[in-house]
Amino acid sequence: MEIKINHLTHIYQPNTPFESLALSDVNAVIPSGAFVSIIGHTGSGKSTLVQHFNGLLKPTEGEIHVGDMIISSSTKNKDLKALRKKIGMVFQYPEHQLFEETVEKDICFGPLNFDVPLEEAKRRAREALELVHLPESILDRSPFELSGGQMRRVAIAGVLALEPEAIILDEPTAGLDPKGRRDILDLFTRLHKEKGMTTIMVTHNMDDAALLSDQVIVMDHGRCLMQDRPEIVFSEEKTLTSLGLDLPRAMRFLRKAGQKLGQQWEEPVFSTEKAAETIARSFVRKKGGDRS
Ligand SMILES: Nc1ncnc2c1ncn2[C@@H]1O[C@H](COP(=O)(O)OP(=O)(O)O)[C@@H](O)[C@H]1O
Ligand SMILES: [Mg+2]
Incomplete structure (x- = not known):
């Protein structure tokens, strides 16, 4: 499923004293099945951009095309809900959103919210646990007894149980130790390769962006400065350095x-x-x- 961003502008709290222009005339394409990284300094608009892909934010101006859906300022909220099922979102520190008393209930929460029958939701919970390499025995445990890395994998399993066509990762390895980091990156590389899942990853880590991606999008002050293959983007050393980004x-x-x-x-x-x-x-x- 291709995602196309046409002249996207986003203003937070428009027409108030707190008005802030977060995205300005952004154009980019996420090809179907691609692994795309988004890099840029803090405040450059990365999170604002990706929250448009699954309908958490609506454009102030411009459009997003997701498969055959078009999202603009006039899109109705009920249409946005359909989008949230197609495109999974793993926030920074997704484990902060765990809240149920057992792992199973937590993973089933999303599917049940989208009217998936209970038995099917439970089946998906088992499948999602396998994908994130956690044992079934964990289903009855409280998510709050688990280690940080395990909690993050449970939260990710909850997103995968929606069986999305594409997945957005907003700094998915923030705060993890090296082993936890590698586990999470291996997981998404595997999902991308084996299931052909379109993957969009916001990252501060240039090694991850360079090694894992088919395409890299460079954001600066709410604009998309560049979108290209990593070999091309990282040959622009002067531009990247001027943006405060490393090679x-x-x-x-x-x-x-x-x-x-x-x-x-x-x-x-x-x-x-x-x-x-x-x-x-x-x-x-x-x-x-x-x-x-
Ligand atoms: N909820 C919000 N209300 C007002 N301004 C916001 C909000 N979220 C982000 N911003 C502003 O929008 C700009 C882009 O932020 P963000 O998309 O979070 O950047 P990044 O993810 O690249 O760090 C920043 O100037 C930020 O302060
Ligand atoms: Mg961010």
Whole structure:
């Protein structure tokens, strides 16, 4: 399901002294089945943008096309509800929204709210738990007895139980330790690969944006500055630096190593393996040169 953003402008609390322009004439496309990351400094409009995709916010001006639905300032709230079923939203710290007395009730809450019959909701709860790699034995437990990482996975299972066609992740790994971070990223990479789920991830982590995405959207002061493949976006070093954004770590390392070794490696390289290969290759070339 493609998501197309046409001339989207969003003003919070318009016509009041608190009026604030959060998005200004944003144009972008999320292709069906793609993994798209959204980067940009704090306050650049990332969260405001993604909350339009599942109808939590309505455009002040412009439109969002989601599959065959069009959302504009005049869209009725009941039509927005249908959208929330199609596009799942994992907020920052989603575990803060757990509230039921058991894990099972919590996961079933969303589906039941969308009139899914109880037995089907329970079936989906089991399936969603399997997707997030938690054992069924956890269903009867209180979500509040679980570890932070487990609570987050239960909250994510609740979103997956809606069987959405696309999923929005607003800084999904915030506050997790390295193992928890990897588990969550592996989960969404797997869902994207195996189920072809369109995935939209807001992130401050340039390595994740570079390594996981088909496309990267760069936001700045409520505008979409760039949308392209990571290789193209991260070759715009000057633009990114001027926005206060970093390059992926492997690229920063190559730049530094290049300065010390009197070499210039310009190509975008996102993993430590690729960075090591790039350096090794130029040494092999040099050695070969010495011999001749
Ligand atoms: N509920 C709100 N009411 C008024 N202004 C808001 C609200 N939420 C966000 N803003 C403002 O909109 C702008 C974009 O914010 P946000 O979308 O949260 O950015 P990001 O997610 O990139 O940090 C900021 O200037 C922010 O202060
Ligand atoms: Mg945000």
